[in-house]
Amino acid sequence: MSETPLSIGIDFGGTSVKFGVLYRSNIIDQSPAISTPDFDGPQALIEAMLRVIEDLRERHPAIAAIGVGVPGFVHFEKGIVHNLTNVPGWTSIPLKKHLADATKLPVVVENDANCMAYAEWKRGAGRGLDHLIALTLGTGVGGGVIANGQMVRGAQFGAGEVGQMSIDWQGRRGAYGNLGALEDYIGNNEIAADTRDTYLKAGIERHLAECTPAALAKAAMAGDEIALGIWDRIAAKLATGIMNCCWLLNPQAIIIGGGVAKAGDILFTPLTAHLYAQLSAPFKEHLMILPARFGNEAGMVGAAALALEEAGVVIQP
Numbered sequence: 376m377s378e379t380p381l382s383i384g385i386d387f388g389g390t391s392v393k394f395g396v397l398y399r400s401n402i403i404d405q406s407p408a409i410s411t412p413d414f415d416g417p418q419a420l421i422e423a424m425l426r427v428i429e430d431l432r433e434r435h436p437a438i439a440a441i442g443v444g445v446p447g448f449v450h451f452e453k454g455i456v457h458n459l460t461n462v463p464g465w466t467s468i469p470l471k472k473h474l475a476d477a478t479k480l481p482v483v484v485e486n487d488a489n490c491m492a493y494a495e496w497k498r499g500a501g502r503g504l505d506h507l508i509a510l511t512l513g514t515g516v517g518g519g520v521i522a523n524g525q526m527v528r529g530a531q532f533g534a535g536e537v538g539q540m541s542i543d544w545q546g547r548r549g550a551y552g553n554l555g556a557l558e559d560y561i562g563n564n565e566i567a568a569d570t571r572d573t574y575l576k577a578g579i580e581r582h583l584a585e586c587t588p589a590a591l592a593k594a595a596m597a598g599d600e601i602a603l604g605i606w607d608r609i610a611a612k613l614a615t616g617i618m619n620c621c622w623l624l625n626p627q628a629i630i631i632g633g634g635v636a637k638a639g640d641i642l643f644t645p646l647t648a649h650l651y652a653q654l655s656a657p658f659k660e661h662l663m664i665l666p667a668r669f670g671n672e673a674g675m676v677g678a679a680a681l682a683l684e685e686a687g688v689v690i691q692p
Contacts, residue, residue, distance in 0.1 A: 379398060379399065379688070380437050380438070380439030381396055381435050381438045382396075382440045382442060382679040382682045382686075383395070383679065383682070384444075384674075384676060384678045384679030385442065385675070385678060386487070386671075386672075388411075389411070390461070392409050392411060392420070392424060393675065394406040394431060395672070395675045395679070396431055396434075396435050397675070397676065397680075400494070400499075402672060402675065406430065409424070409427065411462050421473050424474070425477050432478075439481070440481040440483070440683050440685060440686040440688070441474055441480055441481070441482045441483070441682055442484075442677075442679045442680070443470065443484045443485070444485055444487040444489075444675065445459055445470075445486065446459060446486075446487045447465070447486070448486070448533060449484055450532055451483075451485055451528055453471065454469065454470055454472060454475075454482060454483070454484040455467055455471070455484075456468045456470050456484065460515075470484050471483070480686075481685045482682065482685070483681045483685045485681055486517075486532075487674045488509070488511055488517030488518055488535060489519040489526060489677070490673070490674045490676075490677030491509055491517070491632060491667070491674055491677055492521060492535070493680060493681055494673045494674075494677030495630045495667055495669065496509070496521050496526075497677075497680050498676060499668030500628070500630045501521065501628055501630050501665070504628055505523060505627070506521065506523070506625065507520075507627055507628045508520055508537070508617070508620050508628075508629050509521075509667070510630070510631050510633070511631075511633035512613075512631065512632070512633035512636050513562070514563045514564065516558035516616075517535075517538060518535045518536060518537030518538060520620075522624055537557065537616060537620060538558035538562075539551065539557070539558070540556065540557055541553060541555035542557050547560070557615075561612050563587065563588060563635070566586075566588050566605075566609060567587055568583070569608075573604075573605055588634060588637075592642075596641060606641050606642060606645065609635070609642065610646040613642075614646055614649035615649075615653070617646075617650055618650055622654070622658065626662070627662065628662070628663040628664075629650075629662070631643075631664070631665070632670065632673060636667065639666070646664060650664070
């Protein structure tokens, strides 16, 4: 283990911040998460993060870098967080500078979906590939793109937002004025609402708590025809979004993670059928639809790996 420096991966969520010490893709130590609502503004929360980092460094002196994955828009090069989903007050916060100045370590701050994509590319289901699209399906739909062996970030570091791509030019108006955004149809809340309405039309009343993706998957696996039909619709909507990505980028693989993806074959089988039906041979031949290797720890793994890269550490497979 001493041959490879350790890194800290920080998963900054909407309700909590989680910390792990990583050796390659293995989390070898963790600190208790801290709750974001417990702090009055960014400065207090950053100070709390630094206390946790200091404690981890005392336990692991070989830590060489820090990576942070955040659910929002980040200027990757400068490490400025322009906004955080569900966390007020985080507007143009230079998080990288705060952490680097205090710790004197290389620091990376990156969008959490890009961290997930990086983790899957370097250490997970996409290892060895040069062209892939990674999606995480949950409350929203996040995405990251690897093309020609490089992370695609775009002119302002906002590339890869697959969830904001339209699947209907006359569809629902999204948070940014965009019509028919994919995540407005297959996010957790949208799936639950659609499931409740579908059962109601069939004369069956269900509470929203009984209509979550997990409950829907359980019903489908038990042979519930209504649930199977809903999953087919989810797969068709997701396939439309992915189809657009495939025509644009011609990837080798689509890697899918997040809570919705836990449905397994209930989702992946109809998804593959709907997707392949919309692609010509050069775009679907050898195209793989793969479940993500990493679960909830994907953001932490990717952030830590990016941080070591920033520190100039090359980790061999």
